Amino acid sequence: MSEENKDNWMIWEVFIRSRNGLSHKHVGSIHAPDAQMAIKNARDVYTRRSEGISIWVVESEAITASSPDEKEPLFTPADDKVYRHPTFYDIPDEVGHI
Amino acid sequence: MTKELSLEERFQQYVDAENKVEPKDWMPEKYRKTLIRQISQHAHSEVVGMLPEANWITRAPSLRRKVALLAKVQDEAGHGLYLYSAAETLGADRQALVKDLLDGKAKYSSIFNYPTPTWADIGAIGWLVDGAAIANQVMLCRTSYGPYARAMVRICKEESFHQRQGYEILLTLVRGTEAQKKMAQDSLNRWWWPSLMMFGPTDDHSPNSAQSMKWKIKRKSNDELREEFIDKTVPQAEFLGLTIPDPKLKWNEERGHYDHSEIDWEEFYDVISGKGKCNKQRMDARNKAHAEGKWVREAANVYARKQAEHSKQSAA
Numbered sequence A: 001m002s003e004e005n006k007d008n009w010m011i012w013e014v015f016i017r018s019r020n021g022l023s024h025k026h027v028g029s030i031h032a033p034d035a036q037m038a039i040k041n042a043r044d045v046y047t048r049r050s051e052g053i054s055i056w057v058v059e060s061e062a063i064t065a066s067s068p069d070e071k072e073p074l075f076t077p078a079d080d081k082v083y084r085h086p087t088f089y090d091i092p093d094e095v096g097h098i
Numbered sequence B: 001m002t003k004e005l006s007l008e009e010r011f012q013q014y015v016d017a018e019n020k021v022e023p024k025d026w027m028p029e030k031y032r033k034t035l036i037r038q039i040s041q042h043a044h045s046e047v048v049g050m051l052p053e054a055n056w057i058t059r060a061p062s063l064r065r066k067v068a069l070l071a072k073v074q075d076e077a078g079h080g081l082y083l084y085s086a087a088e089t090l091g092a093d094r095q096a097l098v099k100d101l102l103d104g105k106a107k108y109s110s111i112f113n114y115p116t117p118t119w120a121d122i123g124a125i126g127w128l129v130d131g132a133a134i135a136n137q138v139m140l141c142r143t144s145y146g147p148y149a150r151a152m153v154r155i156c157k158e159e160s161f162h163q164r165q166g167y168e169i170l171l172t173l174v175r176g177t178e179a180q181k182k183m184a185q186d187s188l189n190r191w192w193w194p195s196l197m198m199f200g201p202t203d204d205h206s207p208n209s210a211q212s213m214k215w216k217i218k219r220k221s222n223d224e225l226r227e228e229f230i231d232k233t234v235p236q237a238e239f240l241g242l243t244i245p246d247p248k249l250k251w252n253e254e255r256g257h258y259d260h261s262e263i264d265w266e267e268f269y270d271v272i273s274g275k276g277k278c279n280k281q282r283m284d285a286r287n288k289a290h291a292e293g294k295w296v297r298e299a300a301n302v303y304a305r306k307q308a309e310h311s312k313q314s315a316a
Helices: A035-046 A068-078 B007-016 B029-048 B050-054 B063-088 B094-102 B120-140 B146-174 B178-197 B209-214 B222-240 B265-275 B279-292 B294-315
Strands: A010-017 A025-032 A054-059 B250-252 B257-259
Touching (some): A010 A035, A025 B063, A035 A054, A035 B294, B029 B050, B029 B094, B029 B209, B029 B279, B050 B279, B063 B094, B063 B146, B120 B222, B265 B279, B279 B294
Antiparallel strands (some): B250 B257
């Protein structure tokens, strides 16, 4: 391993706000030795065609993700709770828009 | 009695139902390996693909052509980065992938081992080489691995300008002097067959294709894609008033496709195995660029380290 390989650049996840009023959206990842350079690299790689007006970078290692194995216990309980949606309730048409 | 499904069978069902596989999902080891190999080869192709065109940046005939070519080559660098990132989501190590390329262990698209002696070649590359790449990449927008599919969507969006700028270059040449038209024809003569080879061996000689199709990594076979490309490209050549270098090329009314001559597969395998005109030149150029960028990478590391120390001190 060379000196360079010991300093393997960290991976950063890149989030971009495409325009005012919208939230930042994950677009991909980038390599950089620190956050400032991650933003510079993300700017070059992900916004060459005016795709954004704001960039967030987060070290990939700092993200904790739910495990795909937990998909069922985490998310299926919401599936049968139709009463959480407005269409569950019967309102006569005459009432108009509620 | 319901049969207990193995993990692999469940994976196949999941993919068959057109679900996308995401980085942390369980996947067969061979699916992971196939993808790492394919995505990294794709990334290497983008990176090496900058070289034949970069050859002409300083000699582009006008400022308009020059900014377009610069932007295109810059896109290709970006596409390489998207793809390396996608390979990393599968657990591949970026530096190891790059090292394999520099050591000559990894493959990249053999088309980039052909030389670009004339300006018309820049037109032919955009039109044919990017055209063939786009056909393949449009298909890959629907590949089963999520990060790869998303990278492809981004790449396809950016690539459509590449093909148009290439076609425009040729269109300008064929409307120019006799010498310019000849130059355009000559480049078509040299790039036509290698472009058809870009889709890979025929289906019956492509051993890994069946499994890749089953896993929905590939959505169309090599021959299907090649046929689509030919059908689309022949009328474009006619519009340019150029002749495709294949005496047997003929519309087959019954099949609804063009018939064409046999591809010289010997040439294809020769170029892959290192006997192309520019294999050595390309690898030397990559290694030189990597070596010459070493001080930049080191300086960035030192700078990052110092910045971190400064902020620690000022916080204390």
